[in-house]
Amino acid sequence: MILSLALSLIWLSLESNACPDGFVKFQQSCYHFSHDQETWFDAALACQTVFNKAYLAEIDSQAENQFLLHYAANARTDYWLGATDLQVDCTFRWQHSQEVVGTNFRSWSPGNPSGGPENCMEIVIELDHIGYWNDQTCHDYQNYVCEIEDSNPEIVG
Ligand SMILES: [Ca+2]
Numbered sequence: 001m002i003l004s005l006a007l008s009l010i011w012l013s014l015e016s017n018a019c020p021d022g023f024v025k026f027q028q029s030c031y032h033f034s035h036d037q038e039t040w041f042d043a044a045l046a047c048q049t050v051f052n053k054a055y056l057a058e059i060d061s062q063a064e065n066q067f068l069l070h071y072a073a074n075a076r077t078d079y080w081l082g083a084t085d086l087q088v089d090c091t092f093r094w095q096h097s098q099e100v101v102g103t104n105f106r107s108w109s110p111g112n113p114s115g116g117p118e119n120c121m122e123i124v125i126e127l128d129h130i131g132y133w134n135d136q137t138c139h140d141y142q143n144y145v146c147e148i149e150d151s152n153p154e155i156v157g
């Protein structure tokens with residue numbers, strides 16, 4: 001009786017943390033790693049429209065950074081992230097929060113951000129098979145990560 005109650009509580013708590021279909025949960029957010037490739041602008045639009053109110057992923061903590069870089073490294077895939085330096089060259093800003101990228105920690109690939117025409121931020125997998133941050137030409141076609149906060153789990157789904 002107690003065991004079955006405990007099991008149903010565990011089941012309920014798992015259920016209430018469910019992410020939308022196609023999303024993976026990590027801490028307070030759900031992430032969708034795209035299978036299609038888009039320009040940065042179309043990727044940002046896809047997160048907003050196809051996945052109701054999601055946004056291109058914003059890295060807020062070292063833990064979230066490690067999660068996303070490891071996922072990309074395992075998938076051996078580059079992914080757009082939600083920051084650009086379209087306002088001030090080499091000062092990357094998250095589109096969702098408007099915070100400046102990399103004030104507390106940074107994972108730029110050596111020699112990056114390289115600036116100039118590379119105005120959009122991505123995770124790049126380098127020859128060492130490790131994921132880093134990179135600035136890339138916004139019109140390149142890349143996979144992308146959408147993020148949605150899981151603050152109202154009962155509405156999700
Ligand atoms: Ca985030």
Ligand SMILES: [Ca+2]
Binds near residue numbers: 114115134135136
């Ligand atoms: Ca670059």
